[in-house]
Amino acid sequence: MGDMIRNLGKMYMNGEWVEAASGKTREVLNPATGEVIAIVTEGGVEDVQRAIEAARQAFDESGWRETSARHRADLLFALADKIQANADELARIETLNNGKPLREAESDVDSAVSCLRYYAGMVTKPHGQTYEVSNPNMQAMVVREPIGVCGQIVPWNFPLMMSAWKLAPCLAAGNVTVFKPSETTPLTAIRLFELMEEVGFPKGVVNLVLGEGKTVGAELASSHLVDKVAFTGGTETGRSVMQAATGNIKKVSLELGGKSPNIVFADVDVNVVVEYAMFGIFLGSGQVCSSGSRLLIQDDIYDAFIEELRARTALIKVGNGMDPDTEMGPLVTRQHMQKVLHYIEIGKQEGATLLTGGRQIVEGEFGKGNFVEPTIFTDTTPQMRIVQEEIFGPVLVVQRFKTEEEAIRLANDTVYGLAGAVFTSDAGKAMRVAKQVRSGIFWINAYHSAYDQAPWGGYKQSGIGRELGTFGLDEYTEVKQINFNTSLQPLGWFKGKQ
Numbered sequence: 147m148g149d150m151i152r153n154l155g156k157m158y159m160n161g162e163w164v165e166a167a168s169g170k171t172r173e174v175l176n177p178a179t180g181e182v183i184a185i186v187t188e189g190g191v192e193d194v195q196r197a198i199e200a201a202r203q204a205f206d207e208s209g210w211r212e213t214s215a216r217h218r219a220d221l222l223f224a225l226a227d228k229i230q231a232n233a234d235e236l237a238r239i240e241t242l243n244n245g246k247p248l249r250e251a252e253s254d255v256d257s258a259v260s261c262l263r264y265y266a267g268m269v270t271k272p273h274g275q276t277y278e279v280s281n282p283n284m285q286a287m288v289v290r291e292p293i294g295v296c297g298q299i300v301p302w303n304f305p306l307m308m309s310a311w312k313l314a315p316c317l318a319a320g321n322v323t324v325f326k327p328s329e330t331t332p333l334t335a336i337r338l339f340e341l342m343e344e345v346g347f348p349k350g351v352v353n354l355v356l357g358e359g360k361t362v363g364a365e366l367a368s369s370h371l372v373d374k375v376a377f378t379g380g381t382e383t384g385r386s387v388m389q390a391a392t393g394n395i396k397k398v399s400l401e402l403g404g405k406s407p408n409i410v411f412a413d414v415d416v417n418v419v420v421e422y423a424m425f426g427i428f429l430g431s432g433q434v435c436s437s438g439s440r441l442l443i444q445d446d447i448y449d450a451f452i453e454e455l456r457a458r459t460a461l462i463k464v465g466n467g468m469d470p471d472t473e474m475g476p477l478v479t480r481q482h483m484q485k486v487l488h489y490i491e492i493g494k495q496e497g498a499t500l501l502t503g504g505r506q507i508v509e510g511e512f513g514k515g516n517f518v519e520p521t522i523f524t525d526t527t528p529q530m531r532i533v534q535e536e537i538f539g540p541v542l543v544v545q546r547f548k549t550e551e552e553a554i555r556l557a558n559d560t561v562y563g564l565a566g567a568v569f570t571s572d573a574g575k576a577m578r579v580a581k582q583v584r585s586g587i588f589w590i591n592a593y594h595s596a597y598d599q600a601p602w603g604g605y606k607q608s609g610i611g612r613e614l615g616t617f618g619l620d621e622y623t624e625v626k627q628i629n630f631n632t633s634l635q636p637l638g639w640f641k642g643k644q
């Protein structure tokens with residue numbers, strides 16, 4: 147046990163740190179070494195129900211939802227400051243628990259800080275509308291109010307950053323939360339809730355539950371005491387969250403999987419764009435919802451591009467994320483690694499050419515972790531499963547195209563619609579393609595960049611709703627119209643009088 151972080155990570159509900167009623171615990175592992183780095187309490191349905199009741203009471207009775215926007219902003223600013231003050235520790239925990247290289251974890255911590263500050267700032271700015279309506283005596287207005295108790299479920303690929311993306315708009319808008327991190331990567335969330343306690347969020351407003359998706363997560367999605375469920379994770383799980391939410395017609399926002407196309411036209415500088423293609427797929431070991439996992443290359447530069455891509459991919463330094471030289475870390479769990487390796491087998495069986503990689507790295511210390519070589523498949527056809535399905539690992543599939551129309555057709559030919567990109571020096575072509583690709587996020591001559599101001603979310607089976615920007619705050623508010631009659635006169639609708 148090299149880097150033991152927690153002897154017993156607990157849940158936080160109603161202002162107290164508690165263990166699961168069942169007394170069950172779970173080991174949390176370092177994906178680079180297989181070592182146990184923490185033991186955490188393993189919540190169950192009974193525990194999440196307690197947290198939901200605390201949140202319900204806090205929303206209905208504590209006065210939190212009537213607090214001033216300024217007060218909520220102050221708490222969020224203070225939380226951002228606390229995260230910043232503990233940035234090194236948080237980044238280190240993230241790397242040990244998720245496996246991502248430290249430089250990626252540090253960037254996630256920065257993003258969490260800036261997202262909290264963004265929503266803290268936004269909530270004190272004007273929002274709402276007034277309308278001129280047909281009756282001049284009526285003043286019509288729209289106000290935004292919090293939705294209520296929010297169940298928030300996040301995955302393991304960006305544990306801290308996703309927590310900030312979920313918590314910041316939710317709390318800024320005056321909601322309360324029952325928050326569930328992934329059972330695989332709960333450690334930065336536990337630390338985050340300790341910081342929230344220090345900052346002074348009132349009892350019951352912020353609640354942390356730990357445990358499995360199919361018990362704790364499913365209860366958050368189905369409970370009639372929860373008004374909204376916000377979920378980031380796989381499309382299949384998203385489907386079941388959406389179904390579970392029907393019982394009380396919960397508001398639902400879902401950020402799901404993708405198979406995003408990265409389109410490269412022949413007019414680009416191959417040396418420059420190859421690195422963007424690599425960044426698009428190998429960041430986070432390909433475990434990123436927006437990964438550019440399908441690379442579409444135009445015929446004329448295909449051979450040169452592929453050769454450069456193969457050569458540079460073979461040089462990627464895979465290793466333990468704590469090593470400053472590491473460029474790509476392990477996959478998050480053994481089980482997930484097996485899934486990715488299985489897809490690599492499927493690709494071979496389907497007849498695609500394995501250009502590079504394709505193996506688990508087992509030599510020496512690597513064998514204890516979940517390391518897979520950066521992998522590229524060429525000679526694919528659109529029907530192949532490796533082209534259609536989300537692999538969520540360091541596996542790039544290449545598709546070849548001749549014309550702009552063909553690129554757009556291939557780009558749109560999956561059930562997903564999260565992200566996409568085009569690389570070209572022709573501005574008109576770039577814009578035409580950007581408008582034709584059916585996705586919620588699209589980059590021109592860039593990949594993966596995300597900004598607090600810009601909405602994040604998907605078309606098609608990549609999700610519902612948007613995070614970040616003003617859109618992200620809207621997802622945590624109800625819209626109310628208020629009609630104010632400024633001149634009350636007899637209505638005259640019914641004739642009979644006493």
Ligand code: TXE
Binds near residue numbers: 363381402
């Ligand atoms: O995700 P899950 P998994 C994709 C990716 C990956 C696949 C499966 O393709 O290979 O999903 O990964 C909670 N009700 N993405 O199984 O199941 C769970 O505890 C409520 C894309 O790890 O989606 C965790 O907190 N909640 C993605 C969270 O859902 C449930 C990121 C995510 O787990 C639940 C992760 C249920 N029935 C995986 N079952 C992205 N969009 O970035 C599980 N959970």
